Amino acid sequence: MAIDSPVRAEPGTTPPSLSPRAKLILLVLCAAQFIVALDFSILNVALPVLGRDLGMGQADLQWAVTAFALPSGGFLLFFGRIADLYGRRRLFLTGLALFTVASVLATLAWNPASLLAGRALQGLGAAVIVPTGMSLLTTTFAEGPARDRALGISGTLMSLGYTVGMVLGGVMTDSLGWRSTMGLLAVAGAGVLLAAPRLLTESRPAHRPRLDVPGAVTVTGGLLAVIYALSTAAQRGFGGADVVVTLVAGAVLLVAFVVVESRAAEPLVSLPMLRRRTVAWGNLAGLMTFAMMSTVIFLLTLYLQEVLELSAFRTGLVFGVQGALAAVAGMTAPRVIARLGATRTLVTGLVVQAVFTAALLGLGVSSGAWLALAAVSLGCVGHLWAIVAYGVTATSGLSDAEQGLATGLVTSSQQIGMTIGIPLLSALASAQVADLREDGSSFASATLGGIKLALGTDAAVVTVVAVLTAVGLRGARARAAR
Incomplete structure (x- = not known):
């Protein structure tokens, strides 16, 4: 989204x-x-x-x-x-x-x-x-x-x-x-x-501009290595040598990217811009809200079809209701921002997303479709408020010459966020499913157990990000709709 x-x-x-x-x-x-x-x-x-x-x-x-x-x-x-x-x-x-x-x-x-x-x-x-x-x-x-x-x-x-x-x-x-x-x-x-x-x-x-080759190589290599490691961990856990090596390599490359960008004459990413609280915290919040909501949708897809055994058509209808509320939320977000301000709207959106993600912990093996429909739909309202507000926050207080780069960072945050959430929490869910199956749980019970662990972690991460964003943006004059 x-x-x-x-x-x-x-x-x-x-x-x-x-x-x-x-x-x-x-x-x-x-x-x-x-x-x-x-x-x-x-x-x-x-x-x-x-x-x-x-x-x-x-x-x-x-x-x-x-x-x-x-x-x-x-x-x-x-x-x-x-x-x-x-x-x-x-x-x-x-x-x-x-x-x-x-x-x-x-x-x-x-x-x-x-x-x-x-x-x-x-x-x-x-x-x-x-x-x-x-x-x-x-x-x-x-x-x-x-x-x-x-x-x-x-x-x-x-x-x-x-x-x-x-x-x-x-x-x-x-x-x-x-x-x-x-x-x-x-x-x-x-x-x-x-x-x-x-x-x-x-x-x-x-x-x-010059092509910042070292910056391009380090950031691309770093992201690819980290996502590969997380995706592989979803299959075999975090103990594998290839997972550890690629995860460490990815972290090293991303650190190297920061060093390279600090010295490049024409960097891919302006580090001075990232030091602005509105840009840094706005993009962090945007990255995490995308990462965690895309994961909720992925996990609910597995729950509805693998645990409740709903058809693909009925599963699609659940997300159709979510989409209708998302469209309404997107249209009302500017008004909410005008009333509360971008920072408060961003934090409120994150909190709403976290609360309704946590509500999904009430899903059952034999019932839960209505809870899934209600929670993901209402959680998506907060999600849409958050992503509109983070766009305002991350591009506020900048000159016209800086708007292009700021918009590029907003776009990068959304894309990278949608990339990292699913493999990270899928790895956690898969490991839990494997443990429960070894203990004798049925397929449906084990699958639900893994999904709930991932959903609980998801809600906790969004909550922490909401708190950190509120503190990080305290006193920052993020402008709402102008």
Whole structure:
């Protein structure tokens, strides 16, 4: 679920109307972002069916999600800078082409390896589409109300894309099979790819920046190593030598990235900007709210289908209700921010998300669908408030020249957050399931036990982040909607 900074118009002003061509450009750019958001979620509901079809065990299912999320988060900053060097339009079209071809491969997957290869290439294409699409949008629409309106529309559609993916995934899996979900992405990607060249013009910054190769290598390598370690731990636990080695290597590379960026003339990430409390705490809160809510949805998908044995269609309907409330929450968030301020709204949203995640600890082996529906839907209201407020917080108090980088950090936080949560808590859940099975628990009881441990941890993490954010932003004058 992704949201950019909300529309920031002066009180009493009316957002400007867009020309027909500008509307078409916005439609193409938003459609590309919508497809990426769709891909993050459309396969979630289909995972149990997919696993049975391709012979993937429960511990391996999260790889179908992680294989996409890993490159999409790990290469985001790198491709954003490559686009500045070689042209945003060119890279955007390349990313769309790669995404479309990869979706065809995923549709035709004949074994787990071919599916994961297709998903990884989809993620790589997404890592190109997201930053280049955002750059094309901000360079096409001038600073001010026009750009704010475009960002608001883009953010809303991306948020809806994640939810629509859950519903479509259930309906299409039940009626046409899980392969239809990947086929839909291939058709949609091809449609955008056909329209985009006729509308978009090439875009490069006036100053052609240097490629920060050491920074790109260390941050990409570090993220890939950490996510690989967490994903592998979901299968074999944290005691494996490869898990320990890659986790340590990832941590070392990320520390090296910080050192490199402190010395680079033109860094990928501005460390002085990250020292601002609004930027640092806003992005931390955004990263964690994305990480923890995406994990809740993943775990509930397993619960509804593996424990309660609901069909993919009925599971999709549960998340359809959540999506409807999420859309309402997204529309009301600016008003909440206007009343409470960005910081209080951010903290309140995190607390609401944590409370309703904790409520899911009441799930049972034979009943719990209504509790799941109510808790995830209401928790998502807090989640949407939090992600809108974190966008405002993380971009407040900055000059116009710094807004591009600040927006890039907001986008990176959402992508990386959606990448790290599922493998981390899946590892915890899988280890608990294995222990309970060894003690003689039934499959359903053991699975529920692992899911509850992960959900409890999830709620605790969000609570801690809410407290830390409140303390870290104390006294910071994060502006609400302007």
